[in-house]
Amino acid sequence: MPLYRIVHGLAAKHGPIMHLYLGHIPTIIISSPDLALEIFKTHDIVFSNRPTSAAAMKFSLGGLSIGFSNYGERWRQMRKLASLELFSMKRVNSFHWAREAETDILIRTIHDYCCSKKQTVNLSEMFLCLSNNIIGQVAFGRRFSTEGKCNRSEHHDLIRDIFQLFGEFFIGDFFPWLSWMDVITGMQAKCNAIFQRLDEFLEREIEDHHLSSDDDHNSQHGEDFVDVLLELQRNSNLGFPITRDQIKVILTDTFNAGTETSALILEWAMSELIKNPRVMMKANDEVQKVIGNKGRVEEDDLQRLEYLGYVINETLRLHPPLGLLLPRESAEDCKISGYDVPKKTRIMVNAWALGRDPKLWENPDIFLPERFYRSSINFKGNHMQFIPFGAGRRICPGIQLGIATIMIALAKILYHFNWKLPNEMSGEDIDMTESSGFTNRKKSPLILMATPK
Numbered sequence: 001m002p003l004y005r006i007v008h009g010l011a012a013k014h015g016p017i018m019h020l021y022l023g024h025i026p027t028i029i030i031s032s033p034d035l036a037l038e039i040f041k042t043h044d045i046v047f048s049n050r051p052t053s054a055a056a057m058k059f060s061l062g063g064l065s066i067g068f069s070n071y072g073e074r075w076r077q078m079r080k081l082a083s084l085e086l087f088s089m090k091r092v093n094s095f096h097w098a099r100e101a102e103t104d105i106l107i108r109t110i111h112d113y114c115c116s117k118k119q120t121v122n123l124s125e126m127f128l129c130l131s132n133n134i135i136g137q138v139a140f141g142r143r144f145s146t147e148g149k150c151n152r153s154e155h156h157d158l159i160r161d162i163f164q165l166f167g168e169f170f171i172g173d174f175f176p177w178l179s180w181m182d183v184i185t186g187m188q189a190k191c192n193a194i195f196q197r198l199d200e201f202l203e204r205e206i207e208d209h210h211l212s213s214d215d216d217h218n219s220q221h222g223e224d225f226v227d228v229l230l231e232l233q234r235n236s237n238l239g240f241p242i243t244r245d246q247i248k249v250i251l252t253d254t255f256n257a258g259t260e261t262s263a264l265i266l267e268w269a270m271s272e273l274i275k276n277p278r279v280m281m282k283a284n285d286e287v288q289k290v291i292g293n294k295g296r297v298e299e300d301d302l303q304r305l306e307y308l309g310y311v312i313n314e315t316l317r318l319h320p321p322l323g324l325l326l327p328r329e330s331a332e333d334c335k336i337s338g339y340d341v342p343k344k345t346r347i348m349v350n351a352w353a354l355g356r357d358p359k360l361w362e363n364p365d366i367f368l369p370e371r372f373y374r375s376s377i378n379f380k381g382n383h384m385q386f387i388p389f390g391a392g393r394r395i396c397p398g399i400q401l402g403i404a405t406i407m408i409a410l411a412k413i414l415y416h417f418n419w420k421l422p423n424e425m426s427g428e429d430i431d432m433t434e435s436s437g438f439t440n441r442k443k444s445p446l447i448l449m450a451t452p453k
């Protein structure tokens, strides 16, 4: 059972704040909006550190990355660099060609499966490939699937292996004096081997970018993240130097944080649409009405797909990809709601439970996109009952990039195909079980039949 569900069960018994020891680590779990507000707003600076873990330390080269470094000058510099140069709206828009091209390839691949080969489609896998290819284009200027296809490659396996590793148990993370046991159990060797594959890949990409001239590399579609970072390394006007290790961890952050999250939202959104034919019909009608006979969905059309936006919100409410967000750690002693919280306490905010709390949402288990109609609640970190991207100064910086991918992919697959479960199964038969692990995946893959419209 996923940790956030277990925690939800315990919190139901013990109230909206729960103090426990995960091994040797004092941990507080929050599932009330008032307490989340205290963490993310009132005491945001105190709770902006990240606790360390063996895998996080390895992949962030000792805490250098945006996602895993402690709050402080270095994190501020990296975050500033990312916000200004990589995740700005202007930069996200400049990559519209990648989202459009990759979603076109997705549609062609689905067509191939369902029409030529009369096969079902494993959408879970395809969404991960899609998202990986888009992030590949954005970060490295290349995709990973076979040319013209949205299919699995060894790079997709690398991403899955990294996420799997982050969900696994390192004894030393909870009993630091027993970290030697991670050598005996093989966890450390496993972590090193996966890291090695990633590092070799990053080294190769950075070297290729060094070797190719600007003209070669930037001619077709403008700069990718490696180009931007190497240029900043040569001529930074940010007021601080950028090292090769920093370039590597920013690319790792982009990859790790950006790929699986977007793919999971697409997977859950389609699962909910299949399970809820009324919502599917309404979303379909909207897409057909807005796009009409134009033949293709373009990014400019997306802002008119209001209902589809609510479908994505509702998916994020019920299925946040990181149910417990990313953990925080207190930098000093502090009081929350009258409780003493000592320095170095781990804080987990249960976004999954906040999104399903009957005191905060009417009929919380029902998939009802209409609840966002004329509602002021959004996911930008101001409404604690709905924080799939976190909140405060460490809120996810990739929101626009993620949402842009999800919106166009969902609009296109609805515009081009009718969808149903195979073998005469009905929507009620769909398995919505969540798997355990770092991210909130569907336990069984989403396998559907498509017929072209």
Ligand code: HEM
Residues within 6 Å of the ligand: 066, 067, 068, 079, 253, 254, 255, 257, 258, 259, 261, 262, 265, 320, 321, 322, 325, 326, 327, 388, 389, 390, 391, 392, 393, 394, 395, 396, 397, 398, 399, 401, 402, 403
């Ligand atoms: C679309 C689905 C996504 C979801 C649901 C998501 C969710 C999150 C969450 C919950 C956090 C932790 C926030 C906190 O501690 O308050 C986070 C952090 C982060 N996300 Fe995302 N994310 C998504 C997409 C992306 C994308 C596309 C990128 C970049 C390519 C990205 C980059 C990051 C980074 C770098 C951090 C660390 C921020 C920091 O610690 O300062 N995310 N994300």
